[in-house]
Amino acid sequence: MSTQWDAIIIGGGAAGLFCAGVAGQLNKRILVLDHAEVLGEKIRISGGGRCNFTNQHSSPANFLSLNPHFVKSALARYPAKDFIKLVQSYGIAYHEKHQGQLFCDHSAQDIIQMLFAECTKGKVEIRNPVSVLSIAQESGSWVVNTSTGLEKSKAVVMATGGLPVPAIGATAYALDIAKQFNLNVVEPRPGLVPLSFTADSFHHLNELAGLSLPVRISSGSKGDRYGACRFQEDLLLTHKGLSGPAVLQASNYWTEGEGIHIDWLGSVEVAGGFNCDALFNDEENRLKTAETILASVLPQRLAKAFAEQKNVLGRKWAEVSKKDRHALKELITNWSVKPAGTLGWKKAEVMLGGVDTKELDGQTMMAKSHPGLYFIGECVDVTGHLGGHNFQWAWASGFACAQAV
Structure with a gap:
């Protein structure tokens, strides 16, 4: 078993990579695991390849959840303007397309490279493709059994996204883990779908x-x-x-x-x-x-x-x-x-439903009944309107979680 990590993040998409970069730069030892050959594929194909990375008007009113108040804390602590500043600091050119929607001028790859750069600054270790075989809690620590061995951590962060676009490896793994630990899951269904x-x-x-x-x-x-x-x-x-x-x-x-x-x-x-x-x-x-x-x-x-x-x-x-x-x-x-x-999961842009927000602390994204187990991004029962709001939830929930771990 390897040296203990401060947090193991399962999922190297928008929420997972961003959370890893922030936590790493707070001097935490972070490991990111993902089963995909190439990370950030959903970012790459979003916005017609230009990534609608946020909406400058994003607010709690732009999100659906059985508990609509859940998003308030995270969005207040990391609003769209903060992510825009980060994008600007990397010299990424962008433009407003419609009703506050911001897109990269060049390519979604600019955002992916920025997230990797943030992880590098935080000395984050990223391993892929790696399969996670099981997650268990033992003697106050979390043990993650992977295809390359056992890893021990103070915290586990589930950032595996939702079910849309199965062709790029989307799974319900975060929901399976939630159910394993007896957390309620709001029945998922396709969202932002024709x-x-x-x-x-x-x-x-x-x-x-x-x-x-x-x-x-x-x-x-x-x-x-x-x-x-x-x-x-x-x-x-x-x-x-x-x-x-x-x-x-x-x-x-x-x-x-x-x-x-x-x-x-x-x-x-x-x-x-x-x-x-x-x-x-x-x-x-x-x-x-x-x-x-x-x-x-x-x-x-x-x-x-x-x-x-x-x-x-x-x-x-x-x-x-x-x-x-x-x-x-x-x-x-x-x-x-x-x-x-x-038209189903193949054509859906997001997932409605997910881990019930009543099970989570809105300030930290941690499961109330399982200290050290976190859920961020799309796998949570929080879904944004069209136009960059779902990415903003990835950044905001990832930031809240990073501060907590």
Whole structure:
């Protein structure tokens, strides 16, 4: 058995590497173990290869958990601005893309190399590929049995992530360890995932594949696991149905059997200067066709499709009854569709659920019933909205844990 470590971190992804670097620079002896041939693969493929490494507006309101207050301590102690300073100190060029989302100008590899550099500063030892065979507590210490031998430590940190993208080695190992030590696990399910639809849901919109526009989308209800949501995001029409950031956001709140609701004019209203009621009651447009009026606030192809669906295509506005106008308005501002399901773990960006936060200390990430056992990052029942928030949780939970070990 090797010399005792201050902490053994299982998982060399975002949370694990960051935690290791911080703890190592606090003069702790840290060992990182990972089963992968190449570390940081999920970082590398994120953000289209440019890594949406944080969101400068990240706050507790951007996270889902059965205990939404759990994230407050960690996010307050290591906010987005602190990680941005670290990125700047390495001279990594970045840009804001949308609503505070920050991406590398060059490559996600810049963030991976920065995490390795931080580990080097902290004299962290990283071993991969190494399989962890078992974890046990013996005489006040933690013993980790690996494919290369036994390791002894004062603490074990589970940072193995979640189930999305099984092709790059994702596993439920952290959840298995939690269950081994009788910690409650909130049932995991795919998050930030495209939704699938039946063909008959889209027979009116089949010709519009490739069309993208900002909408207001609603999903979930008060009685669901995470309640209800409403987002202002871009939606993409595809040959299979709906995709884009709007649908990914809605998927976190969607429950099987429920519908999602789309206000196709939501973004126009938010932009200001537009009154939906006035548009549908505007008599100045009485000689224009219905699709022409709709095209003043919607893409032309979509305006035509909606007019056709309500049998007003080619009709002058003066010829459209108040009843038909109301039906058209209802269709466009409260369009409802029932997804058939999600596209599953292969297409999910994150995992909903995980180790129950009631089992953990929010200031340290340590299991309350097992001193020295920590859980950080995606394996915890904390899931961020789309746009860099999940990386910010990795940094914040990793930092809190590093301070504790």
